[in-house]
Amino acid sequence: MRLELRRLLVRPLAWVLAALTLAELAWRFVLLLGNFLGVQIKLAALPGGPGFTDMVAVPLLSSLLTGGIVPFGLTELAIVVVPLLTMSTLAGERGSGTLHLLLATGTPAWSMVLGKYLAICIWMALWLGLVLLMPLALAHGTHLDWGKLAAATIGMMALLAMLTAIGVACSAYASHPAVAATASLLLALGLLMVNLGAQTAGVANGVIDWLALGTHLEALLRGLVTSADLVWFALVIAVALILATWRLGTERRRG
């Protein structure tokens, strides 16, 4: 993990992505805040109406699920950014020959996969923390719904951890980082949109809805933390990491 984290922190890609995404999210935050300030007086008249958390803090994290006035929230950016950060974890090492060097140290496959996964998760947590600083900076001057924000934070961390696990798994199977990034992006989009057709047709399908990322993330973003949703994220993470470990475990046999 230490090696992967060090490599991640000295690579310009991680910093460039962080700078660009934080700039975009800061712009989104300012627009959401302006919109909120414009309707604040009207909202104050409504008993139980949406507040700062509903109109600024949570929409900053996702626009696809909660609506918003500018296109990309953290969720949408993560779907693009995470594959770019995970693509080289194993596919890049394989291409440069350093993966065989790691295998020759007798390091177990699970240890390599977990180390790389946790290193990127730490970067993701820092990224999420920096994004959350924006609404938290106004906590003293507005009324923050801490419970709702905590639930949304849990949801976002679960999402980032899940996307990272999918990215590492794709990198374990791909021969080239670009292939890993594409596969990871497509899988994430697939999970996000798997129930879109059924929803558009007005058909309620329990299994397809259960498979969809939106079903589980939306509940957390609305402030509802249920073990069923957290188990869904944990299941996807476990399956992805087990597949990555299995693939790496066969690397010595495959060559």
Add this chain to the structure above:
Amino acid sequence: MLIADAPPLLQLTQVGRRRGGRPAVSGLDLAVCSGEVVGLLGINGAGKSTTLSMMAGALAPDHGRITLDGKDFVEHPELARHLVGWLPERAPVWPELTVLEHLHAHGRLRGLAGAGLRVASDRVLEQLELQALGRRLAGALSQGQRQRLGLACALLHGPSLLVLDEPASALDPVQVASLRSLIRAQAAAGTAVILSTHVLAEVTTVCDRVAIMHGGVLRHDGPVGSSGQAGLERTFFDIAMRGPPAAAPGTTV
């Protein structure tokens, strides 16, 4: 210093491995003892790098058995952590890490830590004359410097078996001479060294024994003879041109 009576440190028995859908190595029997320097020769595609990857624990054989220090190497890949040092072809590096960070990362992967790791890093930096490059990014090193860094990483933990795939490529004549002294010093300290090379003079200078592969099969295995480089050249070209059938150890057919 060859420890002749001791059981072999590394033993390959009927080892075979396919790569890219074709047999890269077939029916390989080879034993290497502590303190012995074995030169592995063969034309490109002879199966040398595949053999070395299996000896280093990076590849598992499709069939046959490899034992290291008496234990099955496939069942116990963790043996490589302390016992094996490997310099692969073209010395792969992490370009974003410095030379010193490389050594520390390799040391930690090999179970070194703290003061032991610092002492070992300083030792190999001095041995490979890399002290001035400690803070240089590996991606900015020349091929020769990368080769020396790869060798430093392989030597860091004081392995019992050193597997070197063309270690002298990209080195200048002065560095080649010090590499040869280093290999002999390692052997004198009891390390078994397997050295793949295309330079026949290297084999006659540093090796106790020579193994020649052709078409994935071991064709010759015997001591570097008194006839020196001329004799070795004859044997090598005979095998490379005619491709005789597999030899019993110690003979050429």
